[in-house]
Amino acid sequence: MTLAGCGGGTGSGEVTLKLVAADYGDSAENSSEKYWADLVEKFEAKNPDIKVEVTVLSWSDVDAEVAKMVKAGEAPDMAQIGAYSDYAAKDQLYAADDLLSIPVQGDFLSSLTSAGEVNRIQYGMPFASSTRLMFYNKKLFADAGIAKPPTTWDELAADAELLKDNGVKYPFALPLGKEEAQAETMMWLLAGGDGYTDQVGSYTLDSDMNVRTFDWLKKDLVDKDLVGPVAPGELNRQEAFNAFSNGEVGMLNGHPTLIAQAKKKGVEFAMAPLPGRSGKAKATMGVADWMMAFKQNGNRDEIGDFLDFVYSKENVLDFSERYNILPVTNSAADAMAEDAKYKQLKLFLDALPTSQLPPVGNTSWAHVSADIKAQIGKAVAPGGSPGAVLADIQNKARAAEAAE
Incomplete structure (x- = not known):
């Protein structure tokens, strides 16, 4: 255009x-x-x-x-x-x-x-x-008997089960498609207690905490069919936003543009911080x-x-x-x-x-971000190994970093 x-x-x-x-x-x-x-x-x-x-x-x-x-x-x-x-x-x-x-x-x-x-x-x-917050559909929550948004991962998974049992198409929409997988990934890594880099800016994608985060996503959300009919690696952010605005999503991570889109479709929604592993996430992604x-x-x-x-x-x-x-x-x-x-x-x-921004000042970030977009969906796919996928992305990130 x-x-x-x-x-x-x-x-x-x-x-x-x-x-x-x-x-x-x-x-x-x-x-x-x-x-x-x-x-x-x-x-x-x-x-x-x-x-x-x-x-x-x-x-x-x-x-x-x-x-x-x-x-x-x-x-x-x-x-x-x-x-x-x-x-x-x-x-x-x-x-x-x-x-x-x-x-x-x-x-x-x-x-x-x-x-x-x-x-x-x-x-x-x-x-x-x-910045990013978790959006949730108030009507779908009420219909499923959920009184308030989750504050821990265990609560999130339990609420997603209730939404699924009540016929919600996407209990928790997890867009790890190429449009913005690097952002969705970072939100979860921060919520799990780590992130993309250490304090000096070196990549730590395959840290123990990060692997544990994607293990949880795969086993407790994806493998239990709590993320909807589209595989996370095939679901783009805008498609997830469209589904939320059509009243088909119980919860998802969203940014401010979703407010107007959901309002336009008459969806009753509210926003809350993305839960952390056992409480409030360590940081909000910017x-x-x-x-x-x-x-x-x-x-x-x-x-x-x-x-x-x-x-x-x-x-x-x-x-x-x-x-x-x-x-x-x-x-x-x-x-x-x-x-x-x-x-x-x-x-x-x-x-x-x-808020914590991705490592955009690293000259390797464009390459690392593109690799995350291309690969991270495989970490939660059937038969996928979060540890192996994150290690592969980390090895390529380390090589890109060394080439700076």
């Missing part, structure tokens, strides 16, 4: 910027195409010598497509995707210092700024952020998606002008409101916190400053 910039004909000195962006919509009606079309029209009205062409792709394809473009020597001027650090390590990106005005760069939430750095230089500009600017075509000044406009408080709030995504700037976050219409986002917003 490509959006040509609105505006007049070609004049001397005119520059056309190309941006590849991910789609945050769940249907053609609310595709990110519309957000970018509105924003570009406003920008070009103020900057007639700069045209912007935006190509919007699904999350399943956008990272791989940008990687192909860069490999072919056809990098876009900007990409809004899931990982930046491998491009930064190859000196293919402008630093944020080279692009943004000081007030705009200083407005990013500090935790997101540091996550966008490689060797203490910011290359990744956060574009959207979220996610940031990234904007980056490639050096290949030059156009540094024009890119900077456009990105300063993208990150204005009004535009950040507009995007956050359209897609129920948390803002990445202090000015927009403060405005959201003070406005009652965003009250359902408060739980997510409160968790953001202390």
Whole structure:
């Protein structure tokens, strides 16, 4: 889906910027195409010598497509995707210092700024952020005789059994398909007491705790048919969200965009922290998606002008409101916190400053993330071995780390 910039004909000195962006919509009606079309029209009205062409792709394809473009020597001027650090390590990106005005760069939430750095230089500009909570269907819970959300894994499994016995199609939806398996995986690893890396940032994917976590998922949820009719490795996040919005899911992990989707379908739902092994999870997962600017075509000044406009408080709030995504700037976050219409986002917003992000600053992360997406579903498949799958991912991660 490509959006040509609105505006007049070609004049001397005119520059056309190309941006590849991910789609945050769940249907053609609310595709990110519309957000970018509105924003570009406003920008070009103020900057007639700069045209912007935006190509919007699904999350399943956008990272791989940008990687192909860069490999072919056809990098876009900007990409809004899931990982930046491998491009930064190859000196293919402008630093944020080279692009943004000081007030705009200083407005990013500090935790997101540091996550966008490689060797203490910011290359990744956060574009959207979220934390994760467990959503549950209040009607399905009530019908199954469940009075409150689970707070431990044992309670979660018991509630899933009750939902299954009551005919719920997906007692607990577990999307480990390629769309966002790395996020679902990290949520469970944190809930199990560990995560992707140790305190110095080295990968620990096959730690004893992580293997125990996936052993539990396989034996206590998947093998007991508590995750629905689609194998976790084949279930993508958006498909799980669609099933929740259709009233077919008892519980699943979700981010703020699910609020509007479920409301639109009239689903009565509530949110709670994902249970830990024996109580509250050690940390909530945070996610940031990234904007980056490639050096290949030059156009540094024009890119900077456009990105300063993208990150204005009004535009950040507009995007956050359209897609129920948390803002990445202090000015927009403060405005959201003070406005009652965003009250359902408060739980997510409160968790953001202390949430744990994936190791996006590791230049190997894009490769490791892609490997997790490709393989992790096998860990819970019939006959699968969580320990063997995690060890394989860890060995490849270690090799990628050594090659940095």
